Amino acid sequence: MKIFFLVLGTRGDVEIFLKLARELQQRGHNIIFGTSLFYRERVQAANLKWFPIGDGQHSDLLTLLQSLAKVEDKLRRSQIYGKRWLKSELAKAKKQISYVGVGADYFISNLHVGLTRFGQIIPGAAICYDPPESLEILQDFEQYHGQVINIVAMNRELLDPQHLWKKTFHFTGFWLDPPIENWNPPPDLQAFLAAGSPPIVLTMGSMVMFDAQRLIQIFIKALERSQQRGIIIGGWSNLSTPILSEKVYYAAEIPYSWLFPQAACVVHHGGVGTIAEVLRAGTSSMILPQVLCQSDFAKILMRENLANGSFEVGTLHSEDLAKAIDSAISEPQVRHSTRHWQSIIQGESGLHTAADLVEEHWQKLQNCQS
Secondary structure, X not given: OEEEEEOOOOHHHHHHHHHHHHHHHHOOOEEEEEEOHHHHHHHHHOOOEEEEOOOOOHHHHHHHHHHHHHOOOHHHHHHHHHHHHHHHHHHHOHHHHHHHHOOOOEEEEOOOOOOEEOOEEOOEEEEEOOOOOOHXXXXXXXXXXXXXXXXXXXXXXXXXXXXXXXXXXXXXOOOOOOOOOOOOOOHHHHHHHHOOOOOEEEEOOOOOOOOHHHHHXXXXXXXHHHOOOEEEEOOOOOOOOOOXXXXXXXXXXXXXXXXXXXXXXXXXXXXXXXXXXXXXXOOEEEEOOXXXXXXXXXXXXXXXXXXXXXXXXXHOOHHHHHHXXXXXXXXXXXXXXXXXHHHHHHOOOHHHHHHHHHHHHHHHHHHHHO
């Protein structure tokens, strides 16, 4: 089967679809991964065929995201981002998309759009991987009469404990690659981890809608107040500064699946990929959400005692962050909840389940035609 992936967004968006693309390629399917120009090396490093979509540069996306810092409403931030980046890049790529679509057997995207060929819908899967604004806005593609299925790349009991979602939405569990076991950390990182207690990790992934230097100073002061050590991961927000304290380590990137199991807790933005890795590691979270779905994830984690606070990064104080850190480390109920959900997440096979759903859907359509 020739599968066309169409993915636009931040690195977190792209990474989750790269996981499924690799899984399906390993099963013998021919993958074309269409995404922005600046992800070319990342896609090709995953041994996938890359196809350019749109003409936006990484600097263009960063500029747009940074401009959203002036917008306080998180839903409005998402709407502006969707209009000025996702819809804009999609519109510019109509010819490119049609060119690939003509030869595709199957279509997978994060944009909740259907792809047609000569007036007929191309079979595919619509992927949901963030809490929706409301159940009413969920698009289940019923008008395509079974040609498109809905796959939800999250744990159902965490996201939908009351089972309010339609049965047409297939929950798979979070999509996680096997933990990285052969990564060789730099000697200074190894020495830092061995020199004291498990660190508090700060990472904001691809989010850039805040004052990075202010957040670093608040984080360092919170560590001092709680007498803890910390690791800062730079990400897109370039959370970098001369670190004068021997209790703080900085790196541009560290594999989450390697680092988080060694962390006391993680301060992060609430993206689905980060949340999945935190849950698998059995650590607690403090959330600094930047868009609406991240705020919704924060509420879910707080409900399950998996997060010790959700804060507005612009008004965050070191005292509040220090209290949340102390709570994450000392409260037995938090440890119980993180261990409970760790066993659930580690028992999932979300990627395999998603790939199975795609193959079963394709086979069912083929059987109907024969």
